[in-house]
Amino acid sequence: MADYQPPLADAHFLLNSVFDLPAQWAAMDDLSEINAELAAAILEEGGKVCAQVWAPLNRSGDEAGCQWQDGAVSTPEGFREAWQTFAEGGWVGLGGSVDYGGQGVPKGLTVLFEEMQYAANASMALYSVLTAGACLALNSHASDDLKTTYLPPMYEGRWAGTMCLTEPHAGTDLGMLRTRAEPAGDSWRLTGTKIFITGGEQDLTENIIHLVLARLPAAPDGPKGISLFVVPKFLLDNAGNPGQRNGVQCGSIEHKMGIRGSSTAVLNFDDAVGYLVGEPNEGLKYMFTMMNYERLSIGIQGIGHADWSLQQSLAYAHERVQSKAADRKLRTEERADPIVVHPDVRRMLLTQKAWVEAGRALAVHVGSQLDRAKFHADADVRRRAQGQVALLTPVAKAFFTDRGLDSTVLGQQVFGGHGYVREWGMEQAVRDVRIAQIYEGTNGIQAMDLIGRKVLLNRGEWLQDLFADIREDLAAVVNTDFADEAAAVEQLMTELEQQVQQWLDSEDPNLAGTQAYNLMELIGLLTYGWLWLRMAAAEGADELDKPATARFYFAWLWPQTAALMQRLACDSTVLMTPRL
Amino acid sequence: MADYQPPLADAHFLLNSVFDLPAQWAAMDDLSEINAELAAAILEEGGKVCAQVWAPLNRSGDEAGCQWQDGAVSTPEGFREAWQTFAEGGWVGLGGSVDYGGQGVPKGLTVLFEEMQYAANASMALYSVLTAGACLALNSHASDDLKTTYLPPMYEGRWAGTMCLTEPHAGTDLGMLRTRAEPAGDSWRLTGTKIFITGGEQDLTENIIHLVLARLPAAPDGPKGISLFVVPKFLLDNAGNPGQRNGVQCGSIEHKMGIRGSSTAVLNFDDAVGYLVGEPNEGLKYMFTMMNYERLSIGIQGIGHADWSLQQSLAYAHERVQSKAADRKLRTEERADPIVVHPDVRRMLLTQKAWVEAGRALAVHVGSQLDRAKFHADADVRRRAQGQVALLTPVAKAFFTDRGLDSTVLGQQVFGGHGYVREWGMEQAVRDVRIAQIYEGTNGIQAMDLIGRKVLLNRGEWLQDLFADIREDLAAVVNTDFADEAAAVEQLMTELEQQVQQWLDSEDPNLAGTQAYNLMELIGLLTYGWLWLRMAAAEGADELDKPATARFYFAWLWPQTAALMQRLACDSTVLMTPRL
Missing domain, CATH: 2.40.110.20 (Butyryl-CoA Dehydrogenase, subunit A; domain 2)
Incomplete structure (x- = not known):
């Protein structure tokens, strides 16, 4: 099994080149102390804890499982010590309120740290992110008394x-x-x-x-x-x-x-x-403060497993030697080549890569919108950002985790039979990521939330804000190699605008439920397309091979939008008529 | 957990209405003793053994697993007795050669029995189908001496x-x-x-x-x-x-x-x-006799798990009460309705159903072609059928099992959190079906086999034979409610014909590998579309609600062909250029 490598280079690329978050932080009083150097140091140190303390317990933790006896639960061997190390480093309260002992690190940064936690050891990560989420709900809605009593020991990871x-x-x-x-x-x-x-x-x-x-x-x-x-x-x-x-x-x-x-x-x-x-x-409303946080986080769980799986399958594809390359140019003296030369293996690896990297970018985007919504001085900016968070959270939760399953299944497939036996861990990633499509509201529920409360209820206002952001970026791409791809993104937005209008005019009570999942997937593909264009055009893109991966994304994965657009033509009879 | 129900009604519909296999059997000397009544009796009795003897051991067998000690392996508790009952019923040798103690039942029938075995208990089924496959290889290639020695006790399930x-x-x-x-x-x-x-x-x-x-x-x-x-x-x-x-x-x-x-x-x-x-x-050639048999069988494993999962998720969707129907018409006095009323739940159930029933139909079709290839009096008919078997086996193996994973994941999703805990068995179906995409040649290898040896090597001849069969059936649909769907099927065939010509003219050594998976999925979707049209038009279709499911298939699943056709435009640079 290859050691887990925290994706630091990609994280820095996103923070600095793609989104320039340090400049945004500098403009917000509560975040102005965080600069690019500090951000890099946080991710490096946090990544070390994940990779060196948590990751080595991931397989053994799966084998041992938690054990219940007489009302008490013991976690797998090593978990207590690993939690201790993590907690003492201050990592549980990384994003917590500084008024109660948290570190006040922006969400646009902590999303990247959450990904590392899930990638290294999702079972451990859940204890941490649930605590952070509970703190967020308390910090937002509880009395000073409750906050003073409970937040500090929770941020410290003692509770x-x-x-x-x-x-x-x-x-x-x-x-x-x-x-x-x-x-x-x-x-x-x-x-x-x-x-x-x-x-x-x-x-x-x-x-x-x-x-x-x-x-x-x-x-x-x-x-x-x-x-x-x-x-x-x-x-x-x-x-x-x-x-x-x-x-x-x-x-x-x-x-x-x-x-x-x-x-x-x-x-x-x-x-x-x-x-x-x-x-x-008012409890359900308060709980949604926590649930929305957890929903984004659980989305990120999908990215974490997918990246871990990709790192493994890439390493394996370079090591495993089987069959000659079709052009027979490589290693001409050898009987066979590493399987990374075979196009059908590359199809799987590139699909994983394109999902992971776009997902990570969208997570940072949503995280940065959360920071704006909370800390920006301008109320209009805050309100608009809040709308974007509300719109994109169900997409992040559902689309990240669906692609997380796809990616871990592909990573397992690259290993062939070895992917099905437990020792390599590829099958564990599939089993572990699968829950993320279910808990914190199933992905079907996320899709219903998106189409109902986040799109139709406000007559597409938040969707229009998203499209405006995307169109601003597209303008910069029009005269580049990616003009065709930009045009495809524009066309999809135009078609979606028309579609939303038609839905608003419909009186079919089952139409929203019929189209919910299609819309969620379309917004997922659309935002990934937008972010691939942004990444391909950002400084340092070539070093990370972003343009070639963007090209793959639009050639190979974007066509799924064509299938989904055809489904959008359906009314609810197609689902409601058959006998079940 | 709902009891497994062998799909007898659908099996009879396929055998008698859709394919009229009894008439085909009657025309072939070796199969002429098998008629519709006997076929029904075989499936009914075979289904009982699967449902009553094997299925009850499926969960416990998963929990216990096989155990190795000092070179010996013990199977889970109850497996020995269950195997005994199965073997003594003559079920291992059901499709075996009558010359050596087999039952000589046609493949077009045994595929349905294999599905039941996998659905009831895939781990048990593997001992049976591997034995049957080994017998087939021996019967086809071994000396009389070896056959006389080994086949009878293997058909009896003693070995x-x-x-x-x-x-x-x-x-x-x-x-x-x-x-x-x-x-x-x-x-x-x-x-x-x-x-x-x-x-x-x-x-x-x-x-x-x-x-x-x-x-x-x-x-x-x-x-x-x-x-x-x-x-x-x-x-x-x-x-x-x-x-x-x-x-x-x-x-x-x-x-x-x-x-x-x-x-x-x-x-x-x-x-x-x-x-x-x-x-x-000549060993590899001989082994392919067994491997092709196993590949079809492993494809059917995908259908078996998918149908088991569908039966469970359907039952659960009728029992589980959660949220009101959008039109609020049902059970107006109740706070909530069974979740089968919700369109997004129906999306999942119908997708499962459409994959399972079309897969079953294609399995019977391939099985019947195997019978023709072996037993038909006319050498031209045999040769043509052999081509169809060769062409469709990799599609059956890969497409059935990929859709098997999709279906079991959807079935699990219908259960929400209960799908993730072990007691309901929904997660076991996902874990069990996953191997079928990997063994007997990964699905990527199936796709390579299809595009290379089965399509390009014979310049599309076998594909043309398939299209000719499909076109014959389309002619019967042109003036019905399904004329639009038939036109879509025709259009896809025309486009594929052009595409294959272009590939034949290409000198890109990585093109076949690049397009292999896309072609496999397109042929899968195409044949499913063809068979949905056939099923919708067959006698007794309404009783089984086939037309409404066919409508769903074309509205919801067929659009995937649009995405795949866009990918076909790619040359290999999209996969070969990125750095991995």
Whole structure:
């Protein structure tokens, strides 16, 4: 197995050449201390922790899995020490609020660090990103008191965070959840069962801070009657340290296809003490602060696995010798050549590469829009950036992870039979990435969110903002070698504009559901095309072979837009008529 | 988990309405005893064994896996008894030669039975189909003596068969294999190491008959110096019963992503006694008799997993209640509807259905061509059918299994988080089907075989034969509701004809490799389109809702041909230029 190499060169290229984020950071008060050198140092050091401390535990963690006994969960051997090293380096709070002990590093940078975490060891990464996400929700919506109490030890990685949403009968449809919260003086008492809770029980941290959705007595039915609570595993003593055990128990953990070093818990809340976050009945909105963060992050999980798999398959394709090159020019004295010479193997490697690098670029773009939305001085800029984040988050979550599966499957395929046996790890990447298409809202739900709330609800306004950004960049490409590709991107936008108008005029209640996935994939392909053009034109592009990969992208992967545009002509009868 | 239901109604529809195979069988001496009633009885009884004896061991077999100790392999609990029941029913030799105790059932029928085996328990199925494939190679190429000795107990399932090709440094490129055979009187002595040998060691049968590729002393270099040997695990005593242990040992078995109840062995041959099959140096050709059989069979593995997964996801979509239908018409008093009402869920289910049912139809078509190629009285008919088998086998192997992965991934996705935990079995189907894209020649190799040996080498002759068959059927559809779809099929054929001409005129040595996968997928989509038109027009189509599914196929899946046709415009520079 080849050692994992954090993609530092590509990261620097994106940060500095493609997006020039240091200049953007300099213009925002809260981020002005971060410059290109500091950013490089952060990624280099963070990459080392991932590659040297986490990655060596990825295979063994999969083999061992988490173990449940009498309500306690032990993580695989080595995870505790590796978590300790990570936490002590300050990496859990890297993007956290400086007011409470976080490092305040911009999202446009931390997305790259998240990718490295997932690539090195996704099971470990989940403990970290869930904690960071829980902190974000608390920082955005909780009282100063709760923030002062919980954020510092969570940023330090001494305590971890979870998000407790799903119940056996309420997954996608959270409005049906039944966990109840009864008032008890200053706090609340929660009772109910939550399932599929990532990191719901583990032995890495001194405490676990559950963010739990529950209903107050007499709360309105459905999603508008859900409140958000902080429920610590251990109640805090007067000194603020973990003391008495709270009424939450881990009933079991799931036996899963992958991410086996990540514990996925059934949590039974039985009169557990909880603290209300913000206002009653606003819980789902608050939780979406965390969920949107996690959705982008889980998208990035797809990129992480895909890049790890690509690094392996590239190395293997250069080592494995099998059959002569068709032009028989290489190594003429040898019986066979490394398989990287064969076009059908290159098809697989290039597909992986084109997905990974465009995904990484879009992740940085969305991350930088998150920074703008939060920190920019101009309210209009903030609002516009918020729209872009809202629009692109479901695309990032679904498109990154779908391409993540494609990429890891291709990486495995390059290995032939060796890809199917466990020792090389190629099959683990497939199993591990597969969850990313499912959790944090299935990719189908992401597509519904995109077409419904993010496109049709605002009559395409955010989509128009995206297209305006793209058109600005296309203007710079018109007189280059990529003029044809730019024209194709422009044409797709024009067709999508017309299509959205038609949908807005339709009265077919099932049309949005019919077209949701097609639109998600089209926006994914469109943004990747845009970013390939940007990357191909950026300074330093040749050194990283970006123009040739961009050419491949448009010749080989972009044609998928033609298939999807044909599907857009369908009304809902094609899906609703057949008997199922 | 829903019980597996053998697809008997669809099987009868294909056999009788779509292809009218009983009439074809009646016209061929060797098959004339098989009529529609007998065929139905065979499938019904065979389906029972699969569903009732094999399927219940599928999950437990995955959990337990095969275990290796001191050179012996134990299969999962229950496998021995289940194999016994299967073998005693005569199912191993169902398609075998009647001269040696087989049942002589036509391939157009046995393909349907193979699908049921894979759907019920792919790990078990592999022991059976490998044995049947080894019998086929022996029956076609071995001496009467070898056939008399080995075929009857193999057809009875008392002995099993394997195919020993791959070596550590020689997988795709078998010409590099090093296992040597030295003469020793009437027999030979074989020495070498084979890996990835399915069923190479197990505890189901009294003996294991290895078909082994090896080199004679001073054999020509490369693929033309390979001979085929029979190497039994136990040498036979004078009564023809297993006696002394032969010099072949199982060094270990692989730990794999899936098909964990199937043992995948490393076999060390050390001066093992072997018997030459046919002529020296003709081994690879003989082995292809078995490999082509296995390739079709492995394609069918893809359909089997896909159908099992579809049956599960359909049942779940009718049970699982989550969110209201967009038109809110159903169950108006309820808070939510079964998820089968949601168009995006129907997209997934219909995609599964359209792939499965067209794949099954193509499998029956290829099977019936195999019967013609073998049994038809007219040599021209036989030759033409042989061409169709050669052309369509790599398509069946690669396209069925790629769509098998797609389908099982979709089936898993319908289950949401429950699809990722092991208990439902949805993730096992994904893990189990994944191998089918890899073994018996990776799907990339199938695509190379198709474009090189099956299309360009004969200047498109076999492709023209296929198109002629399709055009004959299209004529019947021209004045129906499916006239537009028929025109699309015709147009694709015309474009492909032009394309093949251009390729024949090209001198780009990497062009075939560049376009191989695209062509494979196009022929797959084309044949599925053809068969959807045939199915939609056949008697009884409405009862099985074929027209609506055909409509879905052309509206939703056929557009992929547009993307692939755009890729066909690429020369090899798009893949060969980027640095990798």
